[in-house]
Amino acid sequence: TLTQSTRPQRLLGAVQKKATRGNPRSVIQTIDQFCRQREWAMNVGDEKGCILDSVVTETNPTTVLELGTYCGYSTVRIASLLPPQARLITLEFNPDFARIARQVITWAGVQDKVELVEGASGDLIPKMKAQFGVNTFDLVFLDHWKDRYLPDTKLMEECGLLKKGSILLADNVICPGTPDYLEYVRNSPRYQSQYFKSHLEYTKVEDGLEKSVFLG
């Protein structure tokens, strides 16, 4: 029987067919075009992606954590802006998505800066120091299950993975929404928080990114 392809598989097919190998920008453009013209997918997208780019550039991070790889769109976006020695660890729960993301990341040619780890963030965050040799993260991009943003942030604090000046950048704080996380970072004396108004990827619906600086 003909096996049905999944949306991530069709997205990868478009990348391998249309994007230039080794060119992260062309991979990003191809995915955005696919999502606008063919099938919507939950990538951070081109509009919020520009805000992500500016936060990465101004942070100039050495060690970045991404929660929720999906197809690797934001992984490629971030990695393409990192200085040579910097590295990005991205956590992905779903093995099928991880398999697709690895191929997107390799096609873009950023695989040397990226470590994709399969598993649940709640299980992996406590292993970052001992198993992955991380001291602290300069930047964390939260884009996974919305009810994991707050518990995983508290877990990163408890595990000593944030230092004074570490930046948390959270996707979807309006749509689908992360109310408990927003309330926490906006009211805790340990964070200086700022909302970047934008739109849900490839739509006119309001969404935005919340940038929160850990004050130590």
Ligand SMILES: Nc1ncnc2c1ncn2[C@@H]1O[C@H](Cn2cc(CNC(=O)c3cc([N+](=O)[O-])cc(O)c3O)nn2)[C@@H](O)[C@H]1O
């Ligand atoms: N605790 C976790 N640890 C590791 N990976 C995780 C975890 N939770 C979800 N994931 C993975 O993230 C990927 C993508 N993902 C993200 C979400 C949560 N994000 C959204 O649901 C979302 C939804 C919309 N939307 O519905 O419009 C828009 C967006 O930008 C979104 O990020 N669910 N799966 C999936 O492969 C999943 O396995």
Ligand SMILES: [Mg+2]
């Ligand atoms: Mg998102």
